[in-house]
Amino acid sequence: MFNKSSAASTAFSRRGFLGLTAAAASVPLLAACGGGSASQGADPNGVIKFWDMPWATPAYNDAAKKIAEGYAPESGKLKASYQTIQWNNFYQTFSSAIASKTGPSVSTGGGFQSFQFEQQGQIAYADKVVDGLKANGMFDDFLPGVLEPFKSEKGYVAVPWQLDMRVFWYRQSLFEQAGLEVPTDWSSLLEAGKALKKIGAFGFATGSGAGNNIGNHSMIMMMVNNGGGVFTKDGELDVMNDRNVEAVEFLLELVSNGIVDPASVSYTTENLNAMWRDKKAAFGPYVLGVPERVGDTSGDIMVASPLAGPHGDKGGLVFPNNIMMYTNTPSQESSEAFLIHYMGQLKELWKQKLMNALPVFKSITEIPEFASDPNNVKIVKEWQPIAKTFASQGNVLSDKLAVLDGGQALNQFTQTILTGKTDAKSALQTFQSGLESVLKK
Amino acid sequence: MSLTTAQKGLNRARRGVAPSGAGEPSGPTNRTSKLSAQTSRTFFWLLLPSIVLLVLIHGYPLIHAGVQATHDGSLIETGNFVGAENFATVLSSPAFWKAAQFTLLFTIVGVFGSWLVGLGLALLLRTKIPAGGTFKVLLLLPWVVPIVVSSTAWNWLVATPDSLIPSLFRHLGLGAPLFLADPTLAAITVMVFKVWVSFPFMMMMISAALASVDSTVYEAASMDGASRWQQFSQITLPLIARSTYISWILMTIFCVNDFPTIYLLTGGGPVDATTSLVVLAYRTVFQDFATGPGIAIAFLMTMTLVVISVILYRQIRKSSVE
Numbered sequence: 001m002f003n004k005s006s007a008a009s010t011a012f013s014r015r016g017f018l019g020l021t022a023a024a025a026s027v028p029l030l031a032a033c034g035g036g037s038a039s040q041g042a043d044p045n046g047v048i049k050f051w052d053m054p055w056a057t058p059a060y061n062d063a064a065k066k067i068a069e070g071y072a073p074e075s076g077k078l079k080a081s082y083q084t085i086q087w088n089n090f091y092q093t094f095s096s097a098i099a100s101k102t103g104p105s106v107s108t109g110g111g112f113q114s115f116q117f118e119q120q121g122q123i124a125y126a127d128k129v130v131d132g133l134k135a136n137g138m139f140d141d142f143l144p145g146v147l148e149p150f151k152s153e154k155g156y157v158a159v160p161w162q163l164d165m166r167v168f169w170y171r172q173s174l175f176e177q178a179g180l181e182v183p184t185d186w187s188s189l190l191e192a193g194k195a196l197k198k199i200g201a202f203g204f205a206t207g208s209g210a211g212n213n214i215g216n217h218s219m220i221m222m223m224v225n226n227g228g229g230v231f232t233k234d235g236e237l238d239v240m241n242d243r244n245v246e247a248v249e250f251l252l253e254l255v256s257n258g259i260v261d262p263a264s265v266s267y268t269t270e271n272l273n274a275m276w277r278d279k280k281a282a283f284g285p286y287v288l289g290v291p292e293r294v295g296d297t298s299g300d301i302m303v304a305s306p307l308a309g310p311h312g313d314k315g316g317l318v319f320p321n322n323i324m325m326y327t328n329t330p331s332q333e334s335s336e337a338f339l340i341h342y343m344g345q346l347k348e349l350w351k352q353k354l355m356n357a358l359p360v361f362k363s364i365t366e367i368p369e370f371a372s373d374p375n376n377v378k379i380v381k382e383w384q385p386i387a388k389t390f391a392s393q394g395n396v397l398s399d400k401l402a403v404l405d406g407g408q409a410l411n412q413f414t415q416t417i418l419t420g421k422t423d424a425k426s427a428l429q430t431f432q433s434g435l436e437s438v439l440k441k
Numbered sequence: 442m443s444l445t446t447a448q449k450g451l452n453r454a455r456r457g458v459a460p461s462g463a464g465e466p467s468g469p470t471n472r473t474s475k476l477s478a479q480t481s482r483t484f485f486w487l488l489l490p491s492i493v494l495l496v497l498i499h500g501y502p503l504i505h506a507g508v509q510a511t512h513d514g515s516l517i518e519t520g521n522f523v524g525a526e527n528f529a530t531v532l533s534s535p536a537f538w539k540a541a542q543f544t545l546l547f548t549i550v551g552v553f554g555s556w557l558v559g560l561g562l563a564l565l566l567r568t569k570i571p572a573g574g575t576f577k578v579l580l581l582l583p584w585v586v587p588i589v590v591s592s593t594a595w596n597w598l599v600a601t602p603d604s605l606i607p608s609l610f611r612h613l614g615l616g617a618p619l620f621l622a623d624p625t626l627a628a629i630t631v632m633v634f635k636v637w638v639s640f641p642f643m644m645m646m647i648s649a650a651l652a653s654v655d656s657t658v659y660e661a662a663s664m665d666g667a668s669r670w671q672q673f674s675q676i677t678l679p680l681i682a683r684s685t686y687i688s689w690i691l692m693t694i695f696c697v698n699d700f701p702t703i704y705l706l707t708g709g710g711p712v713d714a715t716t717s718l719v720v721l722a723y724r725t726v727f728q729d730f731a732t733g734p735g736i737a738i739a740f741l742m743t744m745t746l747v748v749i750s751v752i753l754y755r756q757i758r759k760s761s762v763e
Binding site: 091095098116122209212267268407409415 | 515516517518536596600601602603619621622624627704705706707708710711712713724725727728729730731
């Protein structure tokens with residue numbers, strides 16, 4: 001027994017041990033951050049590789065795959081293959097693949113991904129696709145204002161295919177129970193929140209826990225609702241403007257009055273869903289399809305009309321998800337032809353009720369499968385026309401927005417507001433400094 | 442109180458001699474010296490493929506990461522050489538030091554908390570308790586269950602004011618603590634979660650070490666009139682010292698590198714209260730897209746881990762010599 005132990009001791013050399021320790025300690029850290037391998041060359045199979053994200057249930061990806069792989073190109077153009085890419089570490093997945101020239105020719109992806117890769121010279125501009133959409137009449141079918149944010153000085157960086165909206169939802173029964181009308185402006189939201197608190201409900205349901213960005217979006221949405229935003233019209237940082245200060249002061253008032261759940265700062269998406277499901281959430285910003293998401297399709301959870309800010313401004317938030325093309329493709333003409341074809345088939349996804357997002361085409365908003373839901377109709381009619389992007393007060397999207405959307409500065413700002421232990425100007429100043437330091441890098 | 446017999450037994454045990462043994466330990470040095478040069482060469486050639494593979498798998502990312510840490514590029518482009526600028530940026534950042542402070546606390550609590558719980562349970566399992574086998578299996582569950590599942594379960598237990606544990610506190614008249622929303626409580630919760638996840642590993646390490654301690658040493662100590670505490674502090678602890686130091690080294694690495702425990706439960710919040718260095722590195726690279734500074738953080742962590750490992754390894758050697 002003891003001899004075995006001693007033998008192990010001798011064999012367990014210091015150098016070897018340290019080597020193993022260093023390897024064990026460093027590899028998970030450094031390998032996770034390191035780049036991929038570096039094989040070269042275009043796709044040898046001669047197909048347009050289309051990478052798509054799991055935008056909804058697996059049925060969505062099945063349907064999208066059917067569309068992509070069912071594409072029959074005209075003579076001389078390449079067929080397409082379909083690959084689902086998981087959201088986990090998706091930016092790393094794309095980056096590694098692009099660096100090793102094994103990436104896609106066409107893909108969906110993060111909302112601002114196309115602008116990030118454009119900065120690195122990896123994006124093929126979609127001007128010819130837009131020309132193609134003009135030629136086949138689809139260009140005129142776009143909902144107003146959805147294509148413009150993608151037009152950079154060099155051309156269209158990507159083509160929008162769905163709109164991920166943030167709108168206010170409310171639970172009718174809680175308002176009835178409290179004897180209240182649904183808020184129409186900020187002051188009525190504040191008063192309703194105070195009354196709802198008396199029946200144990202929250203008038204501004206949000207959350208910024210692990211993996212939940214609704215809290216972040218709530219902050220920007222309220223700034224936009226007040227005519228503010230993080231950037232100027234020219235795309236310069238403008239966090240400290242008066243409208244933002246006013247919006248944050250209002251948010252802090254909601255927090256200090258207990259209208260925001262004090263535990264919201266740690267709420268995951270599931271916690272927030274549970275809030276809506278358990279009738280704790282009476283009103284708040286959220287994504288499309290809340291009734292289905294929380295499992296209550298009784299009609300009690302509905303889309304509210306946009307609120308008027310203290311200066312009469314109205315505004316919602318929209319993330320125009322897009323399809324982008326890459327310079328690394330076996331045939332740019334084939335990429336373009338495939339993308340035009342795919343855009344023409346999008347209706348099928350809404351017909352099958354697979355999407356939790358607004359379509360970008362007017363014709364799809366009119367199909368019975370979409371228009372039969374009054375919430376959808378209300379969003380198209382009342383929210384889409386006033387929805388603004390993260391680029392607000394500007395309009396054109398950029399790679400800066402990726403840093404804003406998922407970055408630490410906004411998350412820290414949101415959590416500071418939701419804990420209520422700050423004042424508006426200090427919080428915004430810290431937010432601005434955080435963004436400046438990251439955007440400088 | 443005389444501990445002569447027990448002390449002799451303990452000394453013999455430390456030298457690697459069974460209490461009833463003849464005397465000189467049959468150490469491995471002799472066996473090692475008998476290995477011929479031919480055998481050593483054979484070992485080398487047998488090991489070479491694995492060594493090459495390890496160097497390729499671990500070496501390439503390490504070198505590539507080193508390049509990225511000294512450049513201002515992205516995950517796709519290497520960018521321009523900036524020397525130690527990324528390191529300087531990181532070291533002058535308050536966020537880095539806040540994360541370092543939390544990492545240190547998280548590691549200390551994680552290592553010693555799980556060791557204490559593991560030690561207690563390992564000693565308990567050494568005694569004859571009813572359904573000991575079942576008990577042992579159940580105690581392993583926190584280590585065996587995937588972290589995604591256990592973090593979801595913990596979230597369910599503590600996240601909202603109506604969750605089980607806050608409700609329990611409320612019913613006991615202890616207020617309504619917001620375990621994940623209050624920065625201090627969130628830090629404590631994450632550390633307790635880490636101890637809960639890790640103690641089975643410590644328990645197994647210590648159980649294995651305890652199994653190798655000859656019971657006659659305790660019998661001799663009892664005959665000399667040693668109390669339970671004296672037996673524990675002067676026999677058990679010294680005899681399991683080597684395993685203890687190894688487990689501390691491993692747990693230190695596990696804690697410093699622990700991403701999922703923190704990220705899944707709190708995401709590093711609220712307001713960075715539970716942001717460790719590894720979480721900060723991840724967020725810097727993948728959320729702020731600042732590749733160089735993020736990898737610089739990872740390098741600094743690695744260097745710190747190596748230093749800690751060296752210190753603890755010296756303790757292992759020291760305990761072996763003693």
